[in-house]
Amino acid sequence: MSPARRLAIGITVLAIAMGIIAYNGIRSATVYYLTPTEFTRRPDIQTARVRLAGTVSPGSVRRANGHVAGFTIGDETTSIAVRYDGPLPDLFAEGREVLVEGRLDSDGVMNATQVITTHPTGYKEKSKP
Numbered sequence: 001m002s003p004a005r006r007l008a009i010g011i012t013v014l015a016i017a018m019g020i021i022a023y024n025g026i027r028s029a030t031v032y033y034l035t036p037t038e039f040t041r042r043p044d045i046q047t048a049r050v051r052l053a054g055t056v057s058p059g060s061v062r063r064a065n066g067h068v069a070g071f072t073i074g075d076e077t078t079s080i081a082v083r084y085d086g087p088l089p090d091l092f093a094e095g096r097e098v099l100v101e102g103r104l105d106s107d108g109v110m111n112a113t114q115v116i117t118t119h120p121t122g123y124k125e126k127s128k129p
């Protein structure tokens with residue numbers, strides 16, 4: 001076998017190996033982004049790490065020892081309880097849209113590892129007296 005052919009085979013094998021590694025890395029980093037209703041309709045991903053988008057339900061924020069211990073997010077039809085032990089964004093509030101990333105536990109509660117709030121869609125200037 002000629003040196004040029006060996007080099008071509010080596011480069012091909014290396015390119016295939018790098019492609020497989022990249023594919024596996026991207027696949028493992030994929031996080032689903034669903035509403036609570038979409039999530040409850042997908043039993044195939046109930047134990048997967050997911051990202052849910054919903055609104056913090058009014059009256060659902062539970063506080064313990066001076067910080068938020070949990071809350072509920074929902075859409076028009078479905079609500080999911082969330083447990084989160086960490087600092088919440090400054091804009092976190094009841095009625096605010098949030099993204100929650102985590103896994104559902106056996107009790108049906110989302111154990112969140114991250115909570116992100118959305119920013120208000122428009123700037124409104126304070127009215128002048």
